[in-house]
Amino acid sequence: MNKLISLRIDEPLFQKLHQHLFPGDGDEHGAVIAAGIVETPRxxxxxxxxxxxxxxGIDYVPGTRGYRALTAKFVAEKSGYCAEQNLCYLAVHCHGGRDEVCFSADDMASHERGYPALLDITRGGPVGALVFAKNAVAGDIWTASGRFQLDHMTIVGSHIRRLYPSPQPRPRAADPMYDRHVRMFGDVGQEIFSNLKVGIIGLGGGGSLINEWLSRLGVGHIVAIDFDRVELTNRPRIVGTTPWDAMTWLTKSPVPWLKKLGKRLSPYKVHVARRVAKQANPSIRYDAIVGNIVDESTTKLLVDIDFLFLAADSMQSRLVFNALVHQYLIPGIQIGAKVPVDKQTKQVGDIFTATRPVLPFPYGGCLHCHELIPAGRLQQEALSEEERRNQRYVEDEDIAEPSVIALNVKSAEQAVNDFMMMFTGLYKPEVKLCHQLRFARERSIINIEPRANDDCLDCSNNSRSRRAKGDRHRLPCRIPFSRS
Structure with missing residues (x-):
């Protein structure tokens, strides 16, 4: 049975490992990686x-059957730790060379002697070994169902890149439709986009723009999630909608039952988004999910994506988005636009748009550490409409805030450009992916310095945090009620 196995690691952790393995002495060095896991059909x-x-000389010493080896004590300590924390155990060492690497015969023999026992110690693992050259990695991964080779490793940072056991064959020439694209980032860049699976939460003003641009960029697979329908008042902000979608001849009717019928017959936003995507790229794979991201069954559809956009404005959606980024090492970006209006004077205040990259490591843009998921707002959203009215959490709750598609464009375009530059390596090394606020009336831009909290339960190295634990940690979602 063939099973695709890959490894994801964040950029700071990879740099720590790489500097240890390749300090410049040309010798062999060792380490252990403790890893979470996610299993999907992919x-x-x-x-x-x-x-x-x-x-x-202490943990990594001359071997009896090979050049060097991890000591029995070090292996016992780290495999025991992995078993206790419900993590996977991966032994690491390096070889010489640059762009190609493989295990030696001694390496493979040592795996066969030791890894069946390690599978028992770690309660089914997986366990395995990785061997690195400077620009390559190979892996021998043992699971309860068999033994597999590592396909690739993804390094998640401002430049998202992959390492393979050997150089990959040159990709085929891109479709002529993308001729202007490949003049910028080559056939390799276009191939990268065609193999990506990208999630979009919220297909309103900002999300619908992102959806069309990703489709035209050549992204191969989109998972779009929204529970809302098209209506007359959101038509100006949703790309690709028509009067027919909004059922205007019914929803404008003075007859109540006809108006209600029109609202029930109007399509969901994700179905319009799928139509737009297919028009832009007929070969795209598109999952249009009518659902709420706070429901566990919906959220689970995103655990194996390659990038995630949040274009919904609730605190609960931010909570789940932030958890997905850190728990599954999925880079993402949250966008939004705000047009505050003073309740007394009715004057428009400081209009601003936000583009917030979030990478899965401390100081990577965690929404919790930036105090963008306030507990009070989460509690407010958890209440029913009647409870909110009774407790007066929201004044004038039936009055919608102003929203204009041009403002959605300002936040969405930076997000898609970030996505494009991150996967093609076009950002200069000194570029920092800070949160960015643009104030429309002043034509000013503010970059927010990264923050981190040592006790954060999403991004920190705290033993209780969810970072990189994958399927072996709960997501902050609603679980469906089942009758026993």
């Missing part, structure tokens, strides 16, 4: 959570 992803560096 395959198995191992998610690097911690790296334990083996000290030369």
């Amino acid at each position: 395959g198995i992803r191992l998610l690097a959570r911690e790296v334990f560096l083996a000290r030369d």
Whole structure:
């Protein structure tokens, strides 16, 4: 049975490991990675959570059957830790070379001697070994159902890149439709986009723009999630809608039952988004999910995506988005636009748009650490409409805030450009992916310095945090009630 197995690691953790393995002495060095896991029909992803560096001469010593080996004590300590934390155990060492690497015969023999026992110690693992060259990695992964080779490793940072055991064949020439694209980032860049699976939460003003642009960029697979329908007042902000979608001849009717019928017959936003995407790229794979991201069954559809956009404005959606980014090492961006209006004077205040990249490591833009998921707002959203009215959490709750598609464009275009630059490596090394606020009336831009909290339960190295734990940690979602 063939099973695609990959590894994801965040950029700071990879740099820590790489500097240890390749300090410039040309010798062999060792380490252990403790990893979470996610299993889906696309395959198995191992998610690097911690790296334990083996000290030369103490934890990594001359071997009896090979050049060097991790000591029995070091292996016992780290495999025991992985078993206790319900994580996967991966032994690491390096070889010489640059762009190609493989295990030696001694390496493979040692795996066969030790890994069946490690599978028992770690309660089914997976367990395995990785061997690195400077620009390559190979893996021998043991699971309860068999032994598999690592397909690739993804490094998640401002430049999202992959390492393979050997150089990949040159991609085929891109479709002529993308001729102007490949003049910028080549056939390799276009191939990268065609193999990506991208999630979009919220297909309103900002999300519908992102949806069309990703489709035209050549992204191969989109998972779109929204529970709302098209209506007359959101038509000006949703790309691709028509009067027919809004059922205007019914919803404008003075007859109540006809108006209600019109609202029930209007299509869901995700179905309009699918139509727009298919018009832009007929070969795209598109999952139009009518659902709420706070429901666990819906959220689980996103655990193996390659990038995530949040274009919904609730605190609960931010909570789940932030958890997905950190728990499954999925880079993402949250967007939004705000047009505040003073309740007394009715004057428009400081109009601003936000583009907030979130990468899965401390100081990566965590929404919790930036205090963008206030507990009071989460509690407010958890109440029923009647409870909110009784407690007066929201004044004038039936009055919608102003919203204009041009403002959605300002936040969405930076988000899609970030996405494009991150996967093609076009950002200069000094570029920082800070949260960015644009104030429309002043024509000013503010970059927010990254923040991190050592006790954060999403992004930190705290033992209780969800970072990189994958399927072996609960998401902050609603679980469907079942009658026993």
